[in-house]
Amino acid sequence: MTVYLPERDADALAQALSDRPQGRLVACLCAAWCRTCGEYQAAFAAVAAQYPRDCFVWIDVETHADRLGDLDIENFPTILVQPxxxxxxxxxxxLLPHAEVLQRMLGRDVSMQGTAQELPDVLDWLLESRAH
Structure with a gap:
């Protein structure tokens, strides 16, 4: 299964979101300069291969700072899972940068909600890009 990059895969990402209405968006919010993120990218892709109903997206927070607003990520990798x-x-x-941690969380369909003001509006942004 593919891990989509919004800056490179906009059309394919839009199609993937459309094709998986019962799935989840699994977004890794990262930074190109972060060595931990760079090492985690292959593990994230390996987990994506195990969950074909979900849509996995790799988002560089600095590349997309204009779209993510005042998002303040203190630790990487930061994961967003949303229907x-x-x-x-x-x-x-x-999350700890180990594939097993993400696998267990997705396998258990865990729900841990934060407050609305701290959540990035990633899904709306990605769906909005589908309309353009």
């Missing part, structure tokens, strides 16, 4: 149909995210926070 593609919208609604409250199932998870938003920092």
């Amino acid at each position: 593609i149909t919208g609604g409250a995210p199932q998870f938003y926070g920092t």
Whole structure:
């Protein structure tokens, strides 16, 4: 399964979101300069291959700072898991950079919600880009 990059895969990402209405958006919010993120990218892709119903997206917070607003990420990797149909995210926070941690969380369909003001509006941004 593919991990989409919004700056490179806009059309394919829009199609993937459309094709998976029962799935989840699994977004890794990272930074190109972060060595931990760079090392985690392959593990994130390996987990994506195990969850074909979900849509995995790799988002560089600096590349997309104009779209993400005042998002302040203190630790990487930060993961957002949200139903593609919208609604409250199932998870938003920092995870240990190990594939097993993300696998367990997605496998258990865990729900850990944060407050609305701290959650990035990633899903709306990605869906909005589909309309253009």
